Amino acid sequence: xxxIYDVAERAAVSPxxxxxxxxxxxxxxxxAARVLEAADTLAYVPNRTARTLRRRHSEVIxxxxxxxxxxxxxxxxxxxxxxxxxxxxxxxxxxxDDDLAKERxxxxxxxxxxxxxxxxxxxxxxSNVDLLLAKGRxxxxxxxxxxHGNVDTVVFDNARAGHDATTVLWxxxxxxxxxxxxxxxxxxxxxxxxxxxxAMLGFDSTFPAVTYLRHGDFRTRGGQxxxxxxxxxxxxxxxVVAANNLIGVGAINAMAQAxxxxxxxxxxVVGGLPYALPFGHPIPVVHLPTRHIGMSAARILxxxxxxxxxxxxTVVLRGELTPPTPA
Amino acid sequence: xxxIYDVAERAAVSPxxxxxxxxxxxxxxxxAARVLEAADTLAYVPNRTARTLRRRHSEVIxxxxxxxxxxxxxxxxxxxxxxxxxxxxxxxxxxxDDDLAKERxxxxxxxxxxxxxxxxxxxxxxSNVDLLLAKGRxxxxxxxxxxHGNVDTVVFDNARAGHDATTVLWxxxxxxxxxxxxxxxxxxxxxxxxxxxxAMLGFDSTFPAVTYLRHGDFRTRGGQxxxxxxxxxxxxxxxVVAANNLIGVGAINAMAQAxxxxxxxxxxVVGGLPYALPFGHPIPVVHLPTRHIGMSAARILxxxxxxxxxxxxTVVLRGELTPPTPA
DNA sequence: GAGTATACAGAAATCGATTGCTGACACAAG
DNA sequence: CTTGTGTCAGCAATCGATTTCTGTATACTC
Numbered sequence: 001x002x003x004i005y006d007v008a009e010r011a012a013v014s015p016x017x018x019x020x021x022x023x024x025x026x027x028x029x030x031x032a033a034r035v036l037e038a039a040d041t042l043a044y045v046p047n048r049t050a051r052t053l054r055r056r057h058s059e060v061i062x063x064x065x066x067x068x069x070x071x072x073x074x075x076x077x078x079x080x081x082x083x084x085x086x087x088x089x090x091x092x093x094x095x096x097d098d099d100l101a102k103e104r105x106x107x108x109x110x111x112x113x114x115x116x117x118x119x120x121x122x123x124x125x126x127s128n129v130d131l132l133l134a135k136g137r138x139x140x141x142x143x144x145x146x147x148h149g150n151v152d153t154v155v156f157d158n159a160r161a162g163h164d165a166t167t168v169l170w171x172x173x174x175x176x177x178x179x180x181x182x183x184x185x186x187x188x189x190x191x192x193x194x195x196x197x198x199a200m201l202g203f204d205s206t207f208p209a210v211t212y213l214r215h216g217d218f219r220t221r222g223g224q225x226x227x228x229x230x231x232x233x234x235x236x237x238x239x240v241v242a243a244n245n246l247i248g249v250g251a252i253n254a255m256a257q258a259x260x261x262x263x264x265x266x267x268x269v270v271g272g273l274p275y276a277l278p279f280g281h282p283i284p285v286v287h288l289p290t291r292h293i294g295m296s297a298a299r300i301l302x303x304x305x306x307x308x309x310x311x312x313x314t315v316v317l318r319g320e321l322t323p324p325t326p327a
Numbered sequence: 328x329x330x331i332y333d334v335a336e337r338a339a340v341s342p343x344x345x346x347x348x349x350x351x352x353x354x355x356x357x358x359a360a361r362v363l364e365a366a367d368t369l370a371y372v373p374n375r376t377a378r379t380l381r382r383r384h385s386e387v388i389x390x391x392x393x394x395x396x397x398x399x400x401x402x403x404x405x406x407x408x409x410x411x412x413x414x415x416x417x418x419x420x421x422x423x424d425d426d427l428a429k430e431r432x433x434x435x436x437x438x439x440x441x442x443x444x445x446x447x448x449x450x451x452x453x454s455n456v457d458l459l460l461a462k463g464r465x466x467x468x469x470x471x472x473x474x475h476g477n478v479d480t481v482v483f484d485n486a487r488a489g490h491d492a493t494t495v496l497w498x499x500x501x502x503x504x505x506x507x508x509x510x511x512x513x514x515x516x517x518x519x520x521x522x523x524x525x526a527m528l529g530f531d532s533t534f535p536a537v538t539y540l541r542h543g544d545f546r547t548r549g550g551q552x553x554x555x556x557x558x559x560x561x562x563x564x565x566x567v568v569a570a571n572n573l574i575g576v577g578a579i580n581a582m583a584q585a586x587x588x589x590x591x592x593x594x595x596v597v598g599g600l601p602y603a604l605p606f607g608h609p610i611p612v613v614h615l616p617t618r619h620i621g622m623s624a625a626r627i628l629x630x631x632x633x634x635x636x637x638x639x640x641t642v643v644l645r646g647e648l649t650p651p652t653p654a
Numbered sequence: 655g656a657g658t659a660t661a662c663a664g665a666a667a668t669c670g671a672t673t674g675c676t677g678a679c680a681c682a683a684g
Numbered sequence: 685c686t687t688g689t690g691t692c693a694g695c696a697a698t699c700g701a702t703t704t705c706t707g708t709a710t711a712c713t714c
Contacts, residue, residue, distance in 0.1 A: 001383075001462070003700055014664045019702055028662070043458075048439040049380045050700035053669050056328075058376070060440075068404055068420070074395045081422060090436055093395070093420035095408060109417055112375040113387075131370075135328075330670055341694045346672055355692070377670035380699050 002042045011038035022046060052114050059089050061301065062110045064120040066098040070218075072245060072271055072290050073121065076142065079294025080119055087302050089116060098123045098186075111135055117301045119294075122146045124185045138304035142297045144187045145314075152304070153314040154297045158188045158270075161286045161319040162195025165241045165268035168284045168321060170203050174239035174266040180226045180251060181243035182218035189218065192243040192270055212237055216247055223250025231258050231265075239266030248283075270319070288319040329369045338365035349373065379441050386416050388628060389437045391447040393425040397545075399572060399598055399617050400448065403469065406621025407446055414629050416443060425450045425513075438462055444628045446621075449473045451512045465631035469624045471514045472641075479631070480641045481624045485515045485597075488613045488646040489522025492568045492595035495611045495648060497530050501566035501593040507553045507578060508570035509545035516545065519570040519597055539564055543574055550577025558585050558592075566593030572600050575610075597646070615646040 008015040011034040021027050021035040038044075052058040063080050065073040081091045092115070096103040103123045110118050111131065117138035120129065122145070129139050129149040141153040162179070169177050179196040182189030193213060200207045214230060216222025223242060227250065230237055242248035248269035255261045262281040270286045296315055303310075335342040338361040348354050348362040365371075379385040390407050392400040408418045419442070423430040430450040437445050438458065444465035447456065449472070456466050456476040466473075468480040489506070496504050506523040509516030520540060527534045541557060543549025550569060554577065557564055569575035575596035582588045589608040597613045623642055630637075 001700090004702095005700080015701075016665080016703080017663060020663085023702085026662075031663080045435060045439050047380075047441070047700050048436070049376055049385070049441045050669090051702070053374075053376045053380050053671095053700080054702045056669070068395075068401045069398065071396065074401065077395055078422075090421070090433070094417070095405075106417070108372065109375070112372050114374070114376045328670090331672095332670080342671075343673075343695080344693060347693085350672085353692075358693080374670050377699090378672075380670080380701095381672045383699070 001047075002044050004044075004046070007035065007038045007042055007044050010042060011035045056114060057116050058114050060092055060113070060115050061089050061298075062092045062094055062106065062115050062118045062120075064094045064096050064103060064106050064118065066096050066121055066123055068093065068095045070246065072143075072288070075290035076121075076294040076297075079291035079296075080298040081294075083295045083298035083302070089302075096121075096123045100125050100127065103127060107132060111137065117305055119297050119301055120146070124183055138301055140297045140301045140304075142293060150312050152297075152300045152312055154293050154300065155314070155316055156188065156288050156293065157316050157318045158191035159195035159198070161270045161288065162192035162241060162243065163199045164195075164319070164321045165192075165270050165284070165286050166196045166199035169239045169241065169266050169268050170199070172239075172266060172284075175204070176212070176235070176237045177239045177241060177266070178212035178214070178230050178237035179241045179243065180214045180216055180223055180230070180247050182216065182222075182247070184215050186218065189215070189243055192241075196241045196243075216250070218244055218246060220246045220250040220253070223247030224254045225250075227251040227254035228258070231255075231260065237265070239268070242267060242269045245269060245271040252283075285322055286319045287322050289317050293317055328374075329371050331371075331373070334362065334365045334369055334371050337369060338362045383441060384443050385441050387419055387440070387442050388416050388625075389419045389421055389433065389442050389445045389447075391421045391423050391430060391433050391445065393423050393448055393450055395420065395422045397573065399470075399615070402617035403448075403621040403624075406618035406623075407625040408621075410622045410625035410629070416629075423448075423450050427452050427454065430454060434459060438464065444632055446624050446628055447473070451510055465628055467624045467628045467631075469620060477639050479624075479627045479639055481620050481627065482641070482643055483515065483615050483620065484643050484645045485518035486522035486525070488597045488615065489519035489568060489570065490526045491522075491646070491648045492519075492597050492611070492613050493523045493526035496566045496568065496593050496595050497526070499566075499593060499611075502531070503539070503562070503564045503566070504593070505539035505541070505557050505564035505567045506570065507541045507543055507550055507557070507567060507574050509543065509549075509574070511542050513545065516542070516570055519568075523568045523570075543577070545571055545573060547573045547577040547580070550574030551581045552577070554578040554581035555585065558582075558587065564592070566595075569594060569596045572596060572598040575600055579610075612649055613646040614649050616644050620644055 004015045004018050008018045013031055013035060017027060017031060018035050021032045061084055063077055067073055077093055084091050094106040096106060100123050118132060119140045119142055121143045122141055126147045129146055129151060132139050133149055139151045141151050143155060145153050166177055177200060179193050181193040184190055197209045200209055214226035216226040223246060240251055242251050251267060255265055262283060268284040272285055272287050331342045331345050335345045340358055340362060344354060344358060345362050348359045388411055390404055394400055404420055411418050421433040423433060427450050445459060446467045446469055448470045449468055453474045456473055456478060459466050460476055466478045468478050470482060472480050493504055504527060506520050508520040511517055524536045527536055541553035543553045550573060567578055569578050578594060582592055589610060595611040598615050599612060
């Protein structure tokens with residue numbers, strides 16, 4: 001292992017000088033040249049662990065997400081990564097599986113690994129980032145608020161998204177519009193359903209909303225099962241709002257199984273479908289600015305890291321109902 | 328920041344003893360109890376940075392993949408994660424964008440961050456892990472071999488997968504079967520195309536293979552463009568082998584646009600389609616054991632980490648042609 | 655030309671945990 | 685009673701880079 005001492009020796013200067021050269025502090029040009037040459041010929045790579053120990057924080061930020069296999073979160077990760085890299089930070093992706101224990105483990109790693117900051121999509125339930133805050137680390141919540149801890153937050157306008165998705169179906173002539181959403185301890189799932197419910201009651205105050213609401217698991221499987229369930233009702237819905245992309249896919253699968261693909265049964269989806277679904281009928285989608293939400297969170301975090309003391313803020317990003325262009 | 332010294336003081340022992348207790352070395356029961364109690368009341372969290380500096384390696388392994396948004400790689404990541412966590416390691420996901428410069432950056436981070444080992448899907452081109460090997464770090468290549476460096480490797484049997492996909496189409500009666508694959512500096516892309524070519528020439532030695540081969544970018548966009556291109560030929564193919572999941576999605580989109588969805592134009596896909604495509608006709612898929620490939624790579628890495636000196640090996644996993652059950 | 659300000663390099667302390675070595679003590683064997 | 689063997693806790697060195705402090709050489713002011 002070649003260390004800063006080896007470089008110092010070869011360049012005939014002190015380790016302190018090598019450090020200064022490598023960190024852009026002022027050093028006489030001639031010495032700097034010697035140092036750089038020595039570092040080069042020795043193929044010196046500074047040890048980040050030692051640097052982190054001394055500086056008491058690394059250049060790594062942790063991004064904790066509930067599911068790496070969900071395109072929403074990977075898109076978010078891209079957004080974070082792009083901004084973070086730009087600023088010289090690298091990103092560690094941690095997969096919590098929406099499990100508080102795993103999440104806690106990763107939070108501990110973030111603390112004990114001296115990570116610069118944490119961007120977290122809190123797991124369902126009582127996420128707690130107090131320990132992190134107590135240590136003075138920067139934390140930003142994304143997509144969902146944290147249950148405990150007062151931190152900057154970036155979320156979608158979920159109620160509105162649910163409302164918009166419902167409205168477009170209503171305007172297309174559907175009248176008995178159901179809603180399949182995620183678990184009821186996951187905030188965006190609840191909010192989107194609220195948006196749907198508000199919209200339906202606005203159109204028809206006698207609509208039996210609870211009857212047509214289903215909680216799945218925010219995954220394809222759940223969407224499919226709940227849709228089949230809805231279709232078996234005595235008075236099945238004539239359309240459905242899928243509260244996320246995977247539910248949308250599942251619901252469409254179910255419709256295919258039951259032979260009631262759109263436009264027979266209508267569907268609108270909150271969140272971009274991961275891949276265009278190639279069959280005749282266009283599907284209205286409320287596109288959520290997933291990449292943006294990541295970029296926004298990263299910017300806020302970077303701001304905190306550079307010492308900003310501005311009061312804790314919540315940013316709400318609005319989705320956009322798109323004419324369904326594929327891909 | 329509460330350190331091991333604080334704990335030591337409170338428990339009236341030396342820091343060394345605290346360390347030994349926390350690491351399960353033999354210490355008299357009474358002292359151990361005092362230490363644990365002190366650690367508990369002080370809410371002591373050991374600093375991994377310091378430990379890593381001293382031990383000269385961390386409990387983190389890096390997984391470098393070309394595209395976090397590709398389900399193949401996220402599934403692989405799950406496989407790696409499951410095995411790694413089991414063994415007490417945590418995973419850092421790094422996104423190389425198939426870009427050698429970004430890849431090199433992450434490799435440097437792996438070195439300078441004292442990471443225990445690296446599992447890498449090498450970027451297109453001349454990936455080089457020599458530096459890592461020179462430092463004695465464990466490295467495993469997945470999905471593609473590394474251009475430089477002699478390391479354990481886990482790959483799919485890509486040629487066979489291409490061959491199988493082609494065969495199933497031939498047997499279904501298609502005769503002019505094209506192939507859309509990835510960039511020609513990406514090994515699996517080439518191998519799958521080779522499998523297709525071998526199969527076609529086996530069936531019909533006069534088949535003008537080069538005419539019906541297209542290189543896209545292994546993404547939806549590329550698949551779509553190449554498919555449209557194929558469909559515009561004077562003598563368009565009557566079927567196509569899509570060399571990966573995203574190309575498959577793109578190709579199907581293109582078919583939808585052109586109004587020649589299966590079975591009019593046949594298609595077989597190598598690699599599971601990320602989300603079931605709900606329209607009447609079943610699509611044959613050569614399922615690749617993506618999760619397995621990750622688990623296998625992780626096991627090999629862990630083996631090396633625990634000191635195994637067995638000769639460098641290559642593991643080849645076979646895909647399986649499935650009757651196309653959705654989801 | 656004397657005195658002060660400035661720039662810059664080196665020595666050494668520091669970050670927090672681990673670990674080789676040493677010494678203290680207990681007990682068994684001779 | 686002495687020597688030998690083993691257990692276990694503490695001291696201090698160590699990992700590699702950063703940074704404070706200090707000293708020296710040079711430039712600048714009047």
